[in-house]
Amino acid sequence: MNILIMGTGYVGVTTGLVFTELGWNVIGLDPDHNKTASLSQGELTFYEPGLDTLLRKHIESGRIRFTSDPEIAVRESNVIFLCVGTPSDKDGSADLRFIRQASESIGQFMQDYKLIAVKSTVPIGTNKQLNQWITDAQTLPIPFDVVSNPEFLREGSALNDAFHPDRIIIGCDSDQAIDLMKTLYEKIRAPFFVTKPKTAEMIKYASNAFLATKISYVNELSRLCENIEVNISDVAEGMGMDHRIGQHFLRAGIGYGGSCFPKDIKAMLYMAKQYGAELSILDKVIQVNQTQYSHFLKVWEQKLGTFRNKKIAILGISFKPDTDDLREAPSISIIQHLLQIGATVRVHDPAAKLPSDLLSDRLEQVDRLEETLEQCDALILCSEWEQYKKADWVQLKAYMNQHFVFDGRNVLDGNHMTKLGFHYYGIGRHYH
Numbered sequence: 545m546n547i548l549i550m551g552t553g554y555v556g557v558t559t560g561l562v563f564t565e566l567g568w569n570v571i572g573l574d575p576d577h578n579k580t581a582s583l584s585q586g587e588l589t590f591y592e593p594g595l596d597t598l599l600r601k602h603i604e605s606g607r608i609r610f611t612s613d614p615e616i617a618v619r620e621s622n623v624i625f626l627c628v629g630t631p632s633d634k635d636g637s638a639d640l641r642f643i644r645q646a647s648e649s650i651g652q653f654m655q656d657y658k659l660i661a662v663k664s665t666v667p668i669g670t671n672k673q674l675n676q677w678i679t680d681a682q683t684l685p686i687p688f689d690v691v692s693n694p695e696f697l698r699e700g701s702a703l704n705d706a707f708h709p710d711r712i713i714i715g716c717d718s719d720q721a722i723d724l725m726k727t728l729y730e731k732i733r734a735p736f737f738v739t740k741p742k743t744a745e746m747i748k749y750a751s752n753a754f755l756a757t758k759i760s761y762v763n764e765l766s767r768l769c770e771n772i773e774v775n776i777s778d779v780a781e782g783m784g785m786d787h788r789i790g791q792h793f794l795r796a797g798i799g800y801g802g803s804c805f806p807k808d809i810k811a812m813l814y815m816a817k818q819y820g821a822e823l824s825i826l827d828k829v830i831q832v833n834q835t836q837y838s839h840f841l842k843v844w845e846q847k848l849g850t851f852r853n854k855k856i857a858i859l860g861i862s863f864k865p866d867t868d869d870l871r872e873a874p875s876i877s878i879i880q881h882l883l884q885i886g887a888t889v890r891v892h893d894p895a896a897k898l899p900s901d902l903l904s905d906r907l908e909q910v911d912r913l914e915e916t917l918e919q920c921d922a923l924i925l926c927s928e929w930e931q932y933k934k935a936d937w938v939q940l941k942a943y944m945n946q947h948f949v950f951d952g953r954n955v956l957d958g959n960h961m962t963k964l965g966f967h968y969y970g971i972g973r974h975y976h
């Protein structure tokens with residue numbers, strides 16, 4: 545069976561390589577010629593641990609190939625996974641332009657039965673809409689099935705998440721299509737949850753929104769903890785010991801970012817309004833997230849005196865560690881805020897690069913951690929890369945002018961840092 549992956553971004557490349565590793569033949573299709581050319585050479589166009597090795601392995605095995613030609617790709621495939629982007633439109637709704645274009649090329653070029661599985665995160669009712677777009681593009685009535693198969697992987701641990709998912713959601717009305725999906729995934733050990741397409745679509749949004757709600761809840765609590773000198777990390781640990789609450793996604797910080805939580809919550813709010821329902825809790829989730837970094841910048845500025853004319857080092861600019869993705873990264877808002885109030889900023893990240901149009905005589909990126917910290921008055925840790933947790937802080941301290949450490953992810957050992965002579969402040973935890 546030949547599998548076509550439409551869209552070779554984070555989800556597409558990961559999904560394609562997982563199916564290749566499971567023994568299927570895979571074609572990756574993307575209109576971006578630079579991407580398909582680079583992938584064909586075994587070069588990833590983004591950073592994701594472990595993915596490059598698997599890509600090179602299967603370029604060599606010949607079981608995965610990449611193209612920008614939809615006609616050949618659609619004709620040669622039996623199953624098609626839609627992994628194209630669904631970005632936010634200006635009004636917050638999901639922009640389905642790429643989904644529609646992909647559906648139309650399927651309709652236009654298909655010559656026999658296709659199973660189309662939608663991995664992209666799409667609003668309720670999109671799978672039904674897809675049937676119409678494909679049918680309208682067909683010149684002959686050839687049968688096909690559409691299945692909602694939302695993806696739950698995280699950037700930074702994409703391969704592990706895709707090989708070991710907690711569940712495989714299949715939203716479909718056709719028994720034939722359900723059986724085919726089960727065959728494709730039979731080597732993955734995870735429970736199947738078979739349901740209606742609309743329910744599957746809703747499960748994806750509801751899951752992301754719930755995780756973001758957990759984060760905003762603990763982030764808002766961290767502001768109270770700050771005022772009452774209680775350590776939020778201890779509170780979260782104690783809460784998480786209750787298995788009904790669970791330990792995951794209770795790490796307070798400067799807020800969630802990334803290509804999904806912010807856009808999916810906006811899309812969900814838009815949908816709720818469309819269907820005459822209120823999801824007021826999600827308004828609050830967004831509000832807390834948008835104000836979390838500025839709340840703590842104010843707290844930290846008081847500790848330092850002022851950020852004006854100070855040299856600030858930013859450690860980690862990606863929205864989370866182990867990725868080079870800067871989409872909606874809180875670090876970018878922090879950097880802009882610091883520049884606005886007259887600070888000079890030097891950034892470091894093991895993988896992510898600041899876009900060159902942001903760089904100026906007051907904002908630079910350097911490769912070595914020592915150089916980033918040289919003569920700085922304070923550092924702000926924005927994403928918790930292992931390198932920062934393992935760093936030799938005794939040695940690094942010598943490079944700094946003043947020794948203020950603002951830990952935006954609560955990952956450094958506050959007691960230890962204080963003993964070393966740093967003025968250490970985290971998010972809702974302090975040691976003075």
Ligand SMILES: NC(=O)C1=CN([C@@H]2O[C@H](COP(=O)(O)OP(=O)(O)OC[C@H]3O[C@@H](n4cnc5c(N)ncnc54)[C@H](O)[C@@H]3O)[C@@H](O)[C@H]2O)C=CC1
Nearest residue numbers: 550551552553554555574628629630642646664665695699
């Ligand atoms: N990034 C993530 O961690 C996760 C993303 N998702 C969802 O998966 C979808 C894809 O996300 P990413 O992989 O991050 O997006 P991405 O932006 O990294 O990649 C999307 C790719 O689709 C390509 N594309 C656009 N139109 C196309 C067409 N007609 N045919 C073929 N390819 C086309 C683009 O050129 C781009 O390379 C989104 O709906 C997202 O919400 C779901 C779970 C995890």
Ligand SMILES: O=C(O)[C@H]1O[C@H](OP(=O)(O)OP(=O)(O)OC[C@H]2O[C@@H](n3ccc(=O)[nH]c3=O)[C@H](O)[C@@H]2O)[C@H](O)[C@@H](O)[C@@H]1O
Nearest residue numbers: 695696697698699793794795797799800801802804863864
């Ligand atoms: O739909 C998606 O795209 C994906 O969105 C998230 O994955 P991702 O955004 O890659 O990364 P997460 O690990 O969820 O982190 C998101 C943000 O939340 C922040 N976060 C996470 C956990 C936590 O306890 N606290 C916290 O602030 C992270 O720093 C990061 O900025 C979900 O976790 C995935 O299940 C989902 O598939």
